[in-house]
Amino acid sequence: MSTILCFLQQLLEEGKSASMLNVYLAAISACHDKIDNVSPGAHFLVTQFLKGTFTRFYRLNVADWLRYYKQLALRRYGSLKTVIVKYKSILKKRFECIFEGVAERGKRTLLNSIYTELYITEGNSGEVNNEHEVRQIEMATKKKHTQETPIKCNDVFKPLPGQEKLSEQIRTVLTKGIAGIGKTVSVQKFILDWATGEANQDIHFIIFLPFRGLNLMRKERYNLMELLCYYHPELRDAGDLEGKYTVLIIFDGLDESRLSLDLQNNQMCHDVTQSMSVDVLLTNLIRGNLLPSALLWITSRPAAASQIPAECVHQVTEVRGFNDEQKEEYFRKRVSDQNLGSTIITHIKSSRSLHIMCHIPVFCWISATVLERMLGEASGGVIPTTLTGMYTHFLLLLISIKNKKYLCGNEESTQNLLESEKDNILKLCKLAFKHLQNGNLIFYKEDLRECDIDVSEASILMLMVPLERAESPVPSCVSMRSEDSMDHFTSVRMPSPLTQDKEEGCAALASALCSNPSTLRELDLSSNRPGDSGVTLLSAGLRDPNCKLEKLL
Template sequence: MDKTQTSGDEDLFLGYSSVHKKRSEPEPSHVSMKSDASMIQPIKLNSGDTQPGLSSVQQKRSDPESNCLSMKRHVTVGQSGETRPDLSQVLNTFRPNLMKKFECLYEGTVMQGNPTLLKEIYTELYITESENGEISNEHEVRQIETQSRGAATEDTVIKCNDIFRPLPGQDKPIRTVLTKGVAGIGKTVSMQKFILDWAEGKENQDVQLIFPLPLRELNLMKDKTLSLSDLLNFFFPEIKELEISVEKYKVLFIFDGLDECRLSLDFKRKVKLCKISKSASVDVLLTNLIVGNLLPSALIWITSRPAAADLIPSECVHRVTEVRGFNDPQKEEYFRKRISDQSVSNRIISHLKSSRSLFNMCHIPVFCWISAAVLEKMLSQAESGEIPRTLTQMYTHFLILQTNIKHQKDYEKKVTDEDMILKLGKLAFQQLVKGNLIFYEEDLRECGIDVKEASVYSGLCTQIFREELGLYQGKVFCFIHLSLQEHLAALYAHLSFTINNINVFDQTKQSLLSKIFKQKKYNSLSELNQRVVDEALQSKNGHLDLFLRFLLGLSLESNQTLLRKLLTRTGSCSYKKEETVQYIKQKIRENCCPEKSINLFHCLNELGDDSLMLEIQHYLKSGEIKETKLSSSQWSALVYVLLTSEQKMDVFDLKQFIGAQHTADKVLQNLLPVVKESRSVQLCGCNLTAQSCESLSSAIQSSNSVLRELDLSNNDLKDSGVKLLSDGLKSPNCQLEILRLSGCMVTEKGCRYVSSALSSNPSHLRELDLSYNYPGDSGVKLRIQLEDPNCSLDKLNVDHGGEYRVTAGLQKWACFLTLDPNTTNTQLILSEENRKVTCVREDQSYPDHPDRFDAHQVLCSESVCGCCYWEIEWSGDYGVHVSVSYKSIRRKGWGDECVFGRNDQSWSLFCSADRYSFIHSDIETCLPVKPISSSRIGVYVDHSAGTLSFYSVSDTTSLIHTVQTTFTQLLYPGFGFNIGSSVKLLMNQNRL
């Protein structure tokens, strides 16, 4: 056996024991790796050593064995004695060829139309380092909506030319980079910019040769057997005469479009290939290149949509990056570069910002191009009509715009726009339910599309549907973006029903809907739409979500009017919009999962119904949301309103939504989608239990979560809750940077769970607060872990620990206080070892002291820092002031600068039998909470967090008011009185 091959029991590479996660998901994933029966067969290769009949890697070769990249003929010197060209001579041809191929950006077209120079319009994309974790089961549009809320995170941005350069603090070399991103987000353009800058001599000049090999073109060589040398000679004939040693030259392979790959990338295969002179199938060549058996020093760059990213084992990837498209400033930059008339570009930007759903979609560069094409024309004087505000309207306008582009007048007499739209719609629908984004000639022929005619047809084909003649010269077809395919598929389904009363799902055996729709007769469009709603809800990967939105939007009369500009026949059938609206609201009420509810609200938006959203917006604006008992549909509406708000919710504070009508655990569960899409989540002191930790665990390990800071302090989570939370911390998807668990009743056992999680995923968490717990020896171990250079943790707090901290509720923060005689007003009497004070009419004979108040007030001797809690019991007909103050407050006089709450030095809660009010900086706010029979008040201060909370205490503890501010000095508890009132400090020193 050849030494370059492994025996039958040897793995392809060491340490890898299983292929990528097997998908049990039977539904379409929109990753085009399914059917290749329609793929045309490539022409035979006549290059060098390739033999058409070769079927195994054991082919005998006469080339000397060497571990080098050797691209050469069998002679070293030509007949006339000339020598082989060196690298610089080859590059004189190679670089210009790449420049010619990549210097232009064809927005929407390839091979046709007017190209734009890439450097003139290129806008830097938002690229960050990522993780290759679990696959998201959401539609890519929902992923975009999530990313749009995460753009404000502090992730390190990587420029495309720096894709192989380690970040500061990273010292390991990067060989293989996997760049993922949703369809149309800019992965290919980033690759194109990298190659162009290299070819022009601007960037990455340490790389001698770049070989871009799109996987959609390698698909066409699926059944061929050849060597890596032959493969490169065929794609890049200008290097045939060149011999390159990997020890001498640095080479980069770029494999664009892993999601379009129809090769069998089996990383468990026992075939190990080390010599580039040995022949094998193309998939074997690729897997050995990626693993590093072939050309181990070569750089590898792979791009993929998220659903296919796990095809490459994590052991083979040294860096995972994610293209997030345009952030908000980059969106505006694109339109200002794309449209020369700045007044028009400003109007376009303003209009898109007014519709959150449209502005979110602008993270996708292709959608920016679509919007620019439509809105530039509509906002000019030459065009009038309603400006698109929904996705259906935008895409329908775009379809009309492109059909009006006339290039081939003679051909248009033979094939009408209407015929071509229906044929393309049929293709779009059939391939959508199969999960294919790229198609071949046979797929077109099945839908009645003549390939030659399609390639010369007017705007419709060249701008929406494109043909690519790759390096291999094989024809590959695709829509320029998945969303355009979904829109055409929905249009085809709609027209098939309204014109011919045909349900297209019945005709598609592969369709997931066929079981339900088979032999089903529909009396109205509403009934058909309702069935598609059901099926979209049952889809686990959300692949029908956008299709459904388009289908419902096309049912509206306003969009029917638009279609009449495009089609001579749009059909007619019974349709009552309100039936569909009510059906969708019923599904929302049935409490389907939050992610599905969000898409249903998008559907209502397409149908022009915003009644639920307006109701919730009223509750939010009036402040009634905390005290209103919400139905399941109202909770879903609240999620939708928060996620589509004009204002980004970088910080989510659960206290804004907790009231007497809802427990904190229930509120958190209902608002979990908002938690996932917030950068900072504040849950401090919300009375959460371990029950919520399971939900939070799923949130922090969600592949789309932008959550970076989580504050769970002052919740009785206990070790059981921390264990659930630690399960999420272990996930490679978890990118949490700050975690606060102060005062959560965590013992040594719980700290071990956290320590284990940090060992499993040490690369993100920077700050961990476990203060006011009982960490025991585990706290010491965590401090040791802090010194590990592989651990990103740089701030750990285990202070103020002790067994007494494992106490339920606020009592864990108990502090011992006494009243300061030197501050006591002369009409106040101290008793019970300076733990009680009573206000009387008679002056007491206290010695003069500069700290003594002229007002009826007293401060405590002890300052409060960190987290502290104390309780008092008050009495008196005229109420008391329960306060905290800086020591610097003025003592002499009765002016506002001396009275608790009437200045910026103090904060005060006024308590009486019939009301509570809060006073600070001479602003008094009457509080909606009504006093109960109990006269006990609890006060909680978290000095560093700037939190001050007041509670009514009886058998239970109820929040009266919370203040979030910044404390600049130490705080001292204080009290203000009216004649006859008293205050007693209740905390017992024995508790400490």
Template sequence: MNLPDLNTPWTVSQNQHSHVSVKSVNSMLDPIDLKIESLFSAQRFHMNNFTDFHSKSAMECQQEYKSRLKDKFQCIHNDMSKQSMFLNDIFTELYITEGESENVNKEHEVRQIETVLRRKTTIEIPVKCNDIFKHSPEENRPIKCVLTKGVAGIGKTVSVQKFILDWAEGSANQDIKFVYPLPFRELNLMKGKHFSLIELLQHFKMETGFEGNHEKQKVLFIFDGLDECRFPLDFQNNAKLRNPTLPVSTDVLLTNLISNNLLPDALLWITTRPAAANQIPLEYIDLVTEVRGFNDPQKEEYLNKRINDKHLSGRIITHLKSSRSLYIMCHIPVFCWLSVTVLERMFNAPEDEEIPKTLTQMYTHFLLIQTHAKNMRYTKEHNPGPEDEDMILKLGKLAFHQLKNGNLIFYEEDLMACGIDVKEAVVYSGVCSQIFKEESALSENKVYCFIHLSIQEFLAAIYVYYMFKVHQINVLDHEEHQELKETTLFELHKSAIDQAIQSENGHLDLFLRFLLGLSLESNQSLLQGLLFQSGSRACQSIKETIDYIKKMIEETSIPEKSINLFYCLNELNDLSLVKEVQRFLNSGHFSKLSPAQWSALVFVLLTSEEKLDVFDLKKYIRSDEGLTRLLAVVKASESALLDNCGLTMRCCRALASTIGSSSSNVRVLDLCNNSIGDKGLELLTAGLENTQCNLEELRLSYCRITTRGCSVLESGLLPNLPNLRVLDLCENSLREAGIKILANYLKHQHCKLEILRLKDCRVTTQGTIAIASALQSNPSHLRELDLHWNNPGDGGVEKLSAVVKHPLSGLETLWLSYGLLTEKSCQSLASALRSSFSTLKALDLSGNAIYDGAVKMLSHGLGSPHCKIEILRLASCEITEVGVDDLASALASNPAPLRELDLRQNHIQDFGVSRLAEVVKHSNCRLETLRLGDSGVTKDGCAVLAAALNSNPSYLRELDLSSNELTDAGMRLLSPVLKNHSSNIMKLDLSQCGLTTDCYDPDCKLEKLILY
């Protein structure tokens, strides 16, 4: 280990933190192995006395240490039989993908799962967990501190175990000299004690690897389970520490290690559940990764692997898909394993039992299976006994009280507080390890936990319901030293519902589902003989509870709350609201929905098997109120199409809050043709303040935005959209002043716009010059500039042409139609096209009276070997066959790049067509679209064109000859080309060409033929 002279304080090396790139990890591990037995409960270190460091070489010390780690981490323990499996035999590599870098939200993990399932997963870059400390491929920067997050049971700990094992076996990361696994559940046992860093490592019997010359060596500290930490990590107020020999509290040691004060060259790896991730300031983290569970294909792959019988696996998969709540939970590998445990037995059972369709039913059967298996193994009894009920209730009490306190890891004092004898816990851990387990710490202490948070929530619900059923009391409302009062079933339910709704992070959501599900007589009958066999057996109607839940659905404005309430109704077998809204979905009429029905619509859309890649508000309703009701669906979508929906400024603040949420998936927001105005932009800006919105495309065409709105965009809205790539402001009255304001935004280095659309925005010459000047300052990002129907003037085009010639310019598309341009603009553009730096691929000059002389000038650029133009549009430019002659000559000398040529509404005549035909039949011609509508073409032109296409038929896909006097004779000349097996023409426009029905040839293989 790279420890300093113990008498000399270390100095802190400068640590430059770059921005946090977020990754996500997708695991295919066998869920049985995911924390069923903690990696820290395996064989204990067998070193009683530390190595005599002066009598052994550093290499010998390291090899002995690796050998001990290999013995400890090479096996995964599972099942009640305590059988072990080699980790290398079952481990499947993880996957890392790009993600967000902000602090995670504190939501219940089931909510997070639902969000993860709707995330974009198209950009997945597989990276082995062993490469987690390698340099970023995009940024040559060292990665020293990694934070890995993921919900319980998802694979964090096993990925850590694999990393350690590969290092110990010498197969990876051999540049690291020592790896120190220090789980928080064990560091908790050091609370209140003072150690130096060296003493702490010695306490856990870890090699410190001193050498006489104190040569620097790279070391890695792994802190597993930040969410289990029971002491504060006060980075602001903890004393600075640079001396590893100075005794301090554990939290001071950790904060100084993480903040690079102590051992600044050490690597750190911290794992945590998402809700606790923000305990570590982002400034200290170089890389954030996320361990994900199974996506839908991986669920099926796992289930097929776990079940040898393919017919049975198919039945189980079909059943799980039939219940959305169960299928969503299968995202967690542990729940996949739990489901297989239950369903495999039930589908193979000779008796005709009801197959579980709800979470409560699934967990009830799981509890019964584990209890039955324990009795068969240790008492040879089929039926549960009193000791089972007693222990389950004690565990339930422990689960309930620790759930209220937010604890997942328990210690001896926690067990004793619930009447659980430590020896009894050890025994029960041994015989029912699939529910509750004891884990050996690296020290001599014990820690305890449930295999998954959902098991803890289920047992907590059993305890709460049992206390009501047997004693008619409500422990939910009970405070310490307060007398317990009798209650009714509805009062118990109401209390639980209210507390779940009031919980900001949803930590009681799943508990509430279980509590309500246990109230059904069908689920109680499953537990007969184990629980609920005493006390009142009066059948109490739960209709009052259902009515109350529906009332809360009407009143709650938080979508996540109402969605959980619908899952609660599902646990109570009430699907009336969902069925009602499904009828509306079938009819397409949504104007008369009640608030509860709107919530039901949100629930149905969010829990549908279909991905919400695109949400189109027009399919449902067109109003501010309708949008507000469906904002949860907007947040889950990647593209929100809200155009032409009669929206006003009233919806803008709520919309901004939705798309600015850290859990929002929205990348494209289309608000075109809505009257939101400048005030709406102000409200959008206010709603996005202090957020890092993920929006990539913002469409605001025809939204009544003025110069004032441009000021709002430049100073408030656009800086809050760091990922914005497309901005559409077409058909707004921005005028010269507004364009100059936007130009100020374009020149800033934080601007990453690739497409800017300003069609019909009253852009003048001075406005165009301002845009061009901004692009000269920041030329590398903009790819497309749309100035259709503006007046950029020859001076503006001259400045834009200079941008095209800039060595760093990335401009590829320039739309300048109907811009009152003259011959001078074509001269400037021709010069730009001849530049070796030009990247321009698409140019539209349609609607400008440039005449033949300008086309001749432009042709000098088009014929250049440097010209890269693929799309050239010159419709309605007063061009004659003379101009086409020059154009054809240029294209003949450089025909390869051109893909589209538009010469509609010009006077090119048959001679012009014959010159273009020479280009078409050129072997290097790759023309795919040719538009010659209303250009004076007759059947003679058709003959020449048909001959050219027969010579080189492979590329042309679209041909427009509309509004020409072709007659049936012209069509007959083209027909052989269309039937040619080498022809790729799929769209042919011959409308208004004087044709009759007699000319139509049904053998022509066209996708679209326009005759009239």
């Protein structure tokens, strides 16, 4: 650095202009290695030298100038270290706990106490799989993993085997995975390990931006730092992020985005001080027009991942969930009573459909929650062995928690619990089906009001809305008979009544019959009387070429 500064001093004494000094600096930066992790032209000492060139420092010789600015730099970098330590401490507190469902007051679950490493691999070609996600899971479990190299969560920005010699830096990583497979928890673990000094210490700042939060700001205008500081006010102490630090920005849940993200046609912008819509700001970040030195990590469900052009992505990874060993590890960590944990594992293994579904971490959590309660207490109930049974008991458990925690009620029978929440459940089913048809994964207050749902009353019951979006929509009020083989996940029995509004229920069912692809093969309507208008609607669905129904009762 002293050599570069002496050269600049010489140019200055020869009468070279400031613009000419910048030309020389650009040439030096292009062929010189980084100094203190930044290019020579962006180095703090160089920028300060240029600022002082035509002020009171221009008469100082280089030795005096270096001594002065080294003292200034030490104070600055000491201050930066303090900012980073404080920032890491804040993120550690924010991400060290994991909240599963309805958290009990005063009870915190540390992420590291239950975290189980997920099976992550290099992503596929990017083709969209239109099959139901549950069936995708079954297919994935049948694949042999011998030719795939697992990727650790903390290594997603490292070159894969065979890519070490590639000259292009991995700037943007796209991580795909179906609902509940563990994408967000992987991000949480990555951030926590960075904040506690366990991994990726070459990164100065990690900035977490979830799309479900960005959706609420889609009508606002910000410049880049305003947006980043909105989520992380501590960044104000770091100053300008461009070129000075290694920054990682994480966009979590692309599939939940309500932003248009038109990367082809949105306005182009390179000015970090210019205010623009959040949508335009994000597209310029992804394109590399803003903060081109920043690392980006985007998580998404597979169907939405195609929104990001291939040329903007340098590495694709896929979260595949738990393998069989990781399933057992999760239950042993999640259930504190080891004997009970072993009993739960044995029960899960006894049902092929449950064991396959435990490939999804969120289903492991649902199963652990239900079975820990049922096997650990003398409940006397029938232990669920099917997907429907597990979801039903989970629903009853949530209603019971709501009844006791929020309404100060007592233990009630299953029938009484269902009867007390019948209206709410039907409204939530209507909400879920309506938005699943439109491809919406997140519900907002205005969506609840449209379905006549009291926002305050429904806050706890929202957990009952189907946790998994069906790519082949099926009305949320149906009962699915899922037997040991996932190949039988095609039989539906409609309870009585179909819905409170027969015509509305038949319309929803007709839509499911003609969805593409449709996996429904057997339909039992023996307990329903759809009426003339309902029969007309169902007939239209049955005539649709996409309908694959084989048996109607």
